[in-house]
Amino acid sequence: MASAPHPGFSPRPSTGGRHDLVVLANRLPVDHTVGADGRPSWRRSPGGLVTALHPIMKQRAAAWIGWHGRPGPAPAPFVHDGIHLHPLALTGDEVEGYYEGQANATIWPLYHDAVEQPAFDRAWQDHYRAVNRRFAEAAARAAAPGALVWVHDYHLQLVPGMLRQLRPDLRIGFFLHIPFPPVELFCRMPMRDEILHGLLGADLVGFQHAQGTRNFRALAAELLGAKTTDTAVWYEGREVTADTFPISIDFTGQQRLGIDPAVQARAAQIRRELGEPRTMILAVDRLDYTKGVECRLKAYRELLAEGRLDPAETALVQVAVPTRQEIGPYQALRERVECEVGRINGEHADIGRMPVHYLYQSFDQAELAALYLAADVMAVTPLRDGMNLVAKEYVATRTDGTGALVLSEFAGAAAELEQAWLVNPHDVDALKDAFVDAAFADPAEQRRRIEPMRSHLRRHDVDAWATGFLHRLEPAGADRTAAKVLRTADRWRAGSAGQHRGGVRAAERTVRPPQRHNVTG
Ligand code: G6P
Numbered sequence: 126m127a128s129a130p131h132p133g134f135s136p137r138p139s140t141g142g143r144h145d146l147v148v149l150a151n152r153l154p155v156d157h158t159v160g161a162d163g164r165p166s167w168r169r170s171p172g173g174l175v176t177a178l179h180p181i182m183k184q185r186a187a188a189w190i191g192w193h194g195r196p197g198p199a200p201a202p203f204v205h206d207g208i209h210l211h212p213l214a215l216t217g218d219e220v221e222g223y224y225e226g227q228a229n230a231t232i233w234p235l236y237h238d239a240v241e242q243p244a245f246d247r248a249w250q251d252h253y254r255a256v257n258r259r260f261a262e263a264a265a266r267a268a269a270p271g272a273l274v275w276v277h278d279y280h281l282q283l284v285p286g287m288l289r290q291l292r293p294d295l296r297i298g299f300f301l302h303i304p305f306p307p308v309e310l311f312c313r314m315p316m317r318d319e320i321l322h323g324l325l326g327a328d329l330v331g332f333q334h335a336q337g338t339r340n341f342r343a344l345a346a347e348l349l350g351a352k353t354t355d356t357a358v359w360y361e362g363r364e365v366t367a368d369t370f371p372i373s374i375d376f377t378g379q380q381r382l383g384i385d386p387a388v389q390a391r392a393a394q395i396r397r398e399l400g401e402p403r404t405m406i407l408a409v410d411r412l413d414y415t416k417g418v419e420c421r422l423k424a425y426r427e428l429l430a431e432g433r434l435d436p437a438e439t440a441l442v443q444v445a446v447p448t449r450q451e452i453g454p455y456q457a458l459r460e461r462v463e464c465e466v467g468r469i470n471g472e473h474a475d476i477g478r479m480p481v482h483y484l485y486q487s488f489d490q491a492e493l494a495a496l497y498l499a500a501d502v503m504a505v506t507p508l509r510d511g512m513n514l515v516a517k518e519y520v521a522t523r524t525d526g527t528g529a530l531v532l533s534e535f536a537g538a539a540a541e542l543e544q545a546w547l548v549n550p551h552d553v554d555a556l557k558d559a560f561v562d563a564a565f566a567d568p569a570e571q572r573r574r575i576e577p578m579r580s581h582l583r584r585h586d587v588d589a590w591a592t593g594f595l596h597r598l599e600p601a602g603a604d605r606t607a608a609k610v611l612r613t614a615d616r617w618r619a620g621s622a623g624q625h626r627g628g629v630r631a632a633e634r635t636v637r638p639p640q641r642h643n644v645t646g
Pocket of ligand 1: 151302448449
């Protein structure tokens with residue numbers, strides 16, 4: 126089959142820059158804030174990716190290219206916490222076409238095989254190409270000869286191919302944070318060959334789950350006629366490695382929060398404020414239609430109605446983190462969820478007691494950790510999810526080995542956290558049984574399940590993920606070995622050990638601006 130062109134793309138050679146590591150992601154790893162004195166500043170965003178990459182990037186004076194989160198002109202490049210930030214401007218039309226449209230109304234629902242139908246629009250596709258080209262050109266300018274460039278996620282799938290044309294000397298890696306769909310689903314995409322061609326511009330393409338890796342190889346063979354082996358795709362005379370790299374969390378930092386006295390005190394306070402329920406069930410999601418919030422609420426309502434859970438003794442805390450609020454299906458989902466919460470509380474609440482506590486807000490890591498510690502049952506039941514780091518954070522926070530994780534089979538995390546109560550989130554009866562089993566599991570059963578998950582995460586933390594990927598991307602024989610990078614990461618972590626504790630003191634809730642949130646996935 127014919128290989129795909131890049132319409133309208135004529136590569137201009139670039140002389141390159143001075144960074145030997147360049148990261149590209151849709152968003153910069155900083156949030157714009159205004160201090161008490163009214164002065165604007167930048168603060169490092171919460172989230173696994175920047176935590177993982179920060180020590181390595183600082184050591185190498187690396188660059189991060191991304192959008193600063195608002196339409197209009199971008200600030201000039203600046204250095205923040207040792208990382209060189211290169212903000213890219215998007216016009217209002219590009220925010221609509223590239224970000225809200227092609228990325229989040231076409232690719233996101235298609236790749237998640239979601240309840241929402243993907244929408245296809247040729248003008249969005251043009252914006253997607255134009256913005257990907259801008260990213261590729263910025264990387265070509267920033268990268269030193271032979272540098273490593275690591276491109277992240279579904280917003281930037283054309284970048285590796287475009288960048289290879291501009292700078293064939295670079296080592297280019299791509300990691301997809303969301304699921305990669307099977308052949309029959311992906312083939313609906315109008316830009317399907319072009320996207321595959323873009324991804325195959327990389328030297329290393331990484332996926333969260335082995336199924337995604339298999340889908341990618343099958344598609345490369347079927348649509349582009351590439352030859353494939355277990356970990357390689359041969360395309361246009363080059364070998365592209367395709368493999369599975371499940372992303373993880375800062376296990377040590379999360380565990381530290383779990384044993385912090387201030388976090389533990391806040392957890393006890395949360396339980397008191399809830400009226401000391403026998404069972405507290407917690408769910409923490411970006412309010413996205415992939416997260417299965419409606420199925421979960423339906424299961425909970427039926428359990429209360431049937432008396433299998435007693436509304437006087439049970440509290441469900443549903444944290445729904447605001448996200449993508451300009452996009453129609455997200456607005457509609459919010460209305461449906463809030464209607465269902467109102468229905469459950471209307472039918473089962475009493476004066477001073479509510480079976481659902483619904484919080485449409487963002488929280489800092491310390492408050493989330495307190496919620497994890499307070500919760501008897503953690504409900505992570507997405508219909509589809511690349512990984513789901515909330516499930517991993519819950520397990521890491523529960524240092525005493527208690528707690529019960531109900532986890533969707535369709536979250537990437539299920540491939541690793543196989544001792545959880547695994548459940549099909551589309552099956553309301555199965556969800557109900559899992560919630561009841563988890564709620565009434567004795568401490569020995571909880572420990573039997575959670576301890577192996579904790580030791581798995583201890584070994585497979587976010588450092589291991591980042592260094593593992595970069596090690597595979599490095600040219601063979603390079604002296605920057607993964608071991609060296611790991612040692613730097615360890616030194617940095619030891620030096621910043623106090624950071625979380627400092628944050629914990631402010632365990633009170635903070636409402637973050639809607640665009641940014643610390644719950645990924
Ligand atoms: C998912 C994606 C990320 C994205 C995040 C938040 O985790 O994989 O790339 O940053 O959602 O979405 P947003 O649209 O606010 O960036």
